[in-house]
Amino acid sequence: MPGRTFLSVLDLSPEALETCLGLAARLKRERHLGADAPTARALAGHSLALLFDKPSLRTRTGFEIAMRELGGHVTCPPSADALGTREPLADVARTLERWASVAAVRTFEQARLHEFVEATTRLRIVNALTNEEHPCQALADCLTVHERCGAVTGRTLAYVGDGNNVATSLTHAAMMLGLNLRLASPEGFALSDATLAAARQVARHGAEVVQYQDPVEAVRGADAVYADVWTSMGQETDATRRRAAFQGFRVTRALMAKANDDAFFMHCLPAHRGEEVEEEVLEGPRSVVFDQAENRLHTQKALLLMMLEGVGI
Ligand code: CP
Secondary structure (H helix, E strand, C coil): CCCCEEEHHHHHHHHHHHHHHHHHHHHHHHHHHHHHHCCCCCCCEEEEEEEECCCCCCCHHHHHHHHHHHHCEECCHHHHHHHHCCCCCHHHHCCCCCCCCCEEEEEECCCHHHHHHHHHCCCCCECCCCCCCCHHHHHHHHHHHHHHHCCCCEEEEEEEECHHHHHHHHHHHHHHHHHHEEEEECCCCCCHHHHHHHHHHCCCCCCCCCEEHHHHHHHHHCCCCEEECCCCCCHHHHHHHHHHHHCCEEEHHHCCCCCCCCEEEECCCCCEEECCHHHHHCCCEEECCHHHHHHHHHHHHHHHHHHHHCCCC
């Protein structure tokens, strides 16, 4: 079944990614129509299972509202029942497949999502964040860049911080859309060569991804500056070492001043104010973090429509 999984941005063709963003923009424009929106009953009869091993506000609630606004149902089995040690993941997946059309799963290793995929033939599976990738976030980020810049292709985004799941998915999407990416990370925290190679394979419109160790060099001439937490979920025992390693990688007003005059600030949230970003930047007029948060809803609606209605992927 084409488009059965969205474990990675790389599961989409570049054309499907563009379709998804265009559809999300349309859904955003039509949202005020409520029950009169053309898509208000589009997913009637479909159920979405939300399986979350880690905390979430934006992804989880975004999917709940998305599914309901498209006329579908949502079920949230407790994570201890669905993702714990009570039974093999494959048995959970095979059971859910009999009831639900799609599962959005937030867990630790990406390999756990592959267990879901291999155990089922019909269930659509969405990566709601793993240690390795966060593709749903990348959709919202690209829609936000498009809204701010009028286009994504040819623009330049500087990501300052950990070469983590958010950075990986953002790099995939940026390359596919022709968005240049500059990644500034301390030594030992950059994206792997394998991740960069995979991203470069899908690059279009001459997009380039370049790694830096100097945030100032990375943000010079950038249209947007992006930060994420220094310690992601599941890395809490490493927080002290990370805090030390990332000194100098905080996005401050002084760092923003090195980017283009109209450069805007992005963050996937939740943010640690005073750590990876200065309070004045996060709350300042150039911050688009709540546009990104809002766009999680519109892009997740578009993704569900495409996966369940077979549009574009
Ligand atoms: N950015 C993001 O994924 O937010 P949540 O962890 O709240 O879902």
